Amino acid sequence: MDDANAAHEAFIMLLLLHEAGIRAFIRTVVHRAEDVDEVMQAVGLVAWRKFDSLTDREGFGRWACVIARYETLRFLRTRARDRFVLDTDLAAGRARAIVPPTARGFTVVTRGVAYEDVGTEFGLSVDGATGASQMHVFDGQVNLRRGDVEGPLLRRAFAGDSVGFRDGQVVEVPEMEMDPGAFPSPGTIGHQRWASRRTERLADPGLLAWFPFERGDNPSLLVNAVREHGLLDGRIVGAHWATGRWPGKQALWFDRDSDFVEIEIPGEHAELTVAVWLKVDRFEREFSAILNSNGAEEGGYHLQMNRHGLPRGGLLGVERPNQRWVGHPVPTGK
Numbered sequence: 001m002d003d004a005n006a007a008h009e010a011f012i013m014l015l016l017l018h019e020a021g022i023r024a025f026i027r028t029v030v031h032r033a034e035d036v037d038e039v040m041q042a043v044g045l046v047a048w049r050k051f052d053s054l055t056d057r058e059g060f061g062r063w064a065c066v067i068a069r070y071e072t073l074r075f076l077r078t079r080a081r082d083r084f085v086l087d088t089d090l091a092a093g094r095a096r097a098i099v100p101p102t103a104r105g106f107t108v109v110t111r112g113v114a115y116e117d118v119g120t121e122f123g124l125s126v127d128g129a130t131g132a133s134q135m136h137v138f139d140g141q142v143n144l145r146r147g148d149v150e151g152p153l154l155r156r157a158f159a160g161d162s163v164g165f166r167d168g169q170v171v172e173v174p175e176m177e178m179d180p181g182a183f184p185s186p187g188t189i190g191h192q193r194w195a196s197r198r199t200e201r202l203a204d205p206g207l208l209a210w211f212p213f214e215r216g217d218n219p220s221l222l223v224n225a226v227r228e229h230g231l232l233d234g235r236i237v238g239a240h241w242a243t244g245r246w247p248g249k250q251a252l253w254f255d256r257d258s259d260f261v262e263i264e265i266p267g268e269h270a271e272l273t274v275a276v277w278l279k280v281d282r283f284e285r286e287f288s289a290i291l292n293s294n295g296a297e298e299g300g301y302h303l304q305m306n307r308h309g310l311p312r313g314g315l316l317g318v319e320r321p322n323q324r325w326v327g328h329p330v331p332t333g334k
Helices: 003-027 033-049 057-082 186-202
Strands: 087-089 093-098 107-110 113-117 121-126 133-139 141-146 153-158 162-166 169-172 234-237 240-243 250-253 260-262 287-292 301-306 311-315
Touching: 003 033, 003 057, 033 057, 107 121, 113 121, 113 133, 133 141, 133 153
Parallel strands: 087 107
Antiparallel strands: 093 121, 107 113, 113 141, 121 133, 133 162, 141 153, 162 169, 234 260, 240 250, 287 301, 301 311
């Protein structure tokens, strides 16, 4: 056996002999089993590179623990720099977490157990009286750790799994116990919020018209939900019905410059406030109309966007300096 092989064999024997003590030293700072493994691997690599400098092989354990100390600190610095870690507590109630890849490691701490995201979407409920918790994984993976984010791993749960924690133990949650409506999606919440604000808007006595973009019996009409002021439904030309911002919500798709909705606002008004909710796919022309008066009569209203998405509003017949850019550029795709 040559000197290199003999040295490597001696190193392996010493590392195996002292591995338990080195791991115990690492665990005083790093608690997760997978993190201990990572640091231990780094210790082995560094120790082998420096093995030739070790003069007292009987002191291998102490020497390796010095290396482990520095590698543990290096690991903690790297994790703090490169890994986004966010913890929050849930003492009672329900929560739905939709976690992007950049937030891997996001953890919800409940009584006795921490639910650690590994790039996923999950729903969690906690009983405020008993502290018992239930969790359903909608997508990805969630790790259950005893106590807090640094606690030992109890269970890995994957998409479709429903697990709970009660009386100090991880338990399986039968599917029948999970309420599908307990964890509404952001789309469902958005639609519910929109529906609640609809009632508030319709209660405004100054509201002339509100078009909620809900398809009626006649698909060629854009229904005006305000019926008190005599403003009729809009006439849809070219545009066609499509899926809106949220599940269950409808919208109109204007894809050509000949697509529009014609509405008539009777009477004369000293002031007029217009609010528009839209999603822009692209800007192809110098100006894109949002709400414009027909013809070119003095006092006619117009609201447009330029090719950079910047809104502009004004009245026909008014000096151009008084035609004002309003607001911030409208982004596409949102």
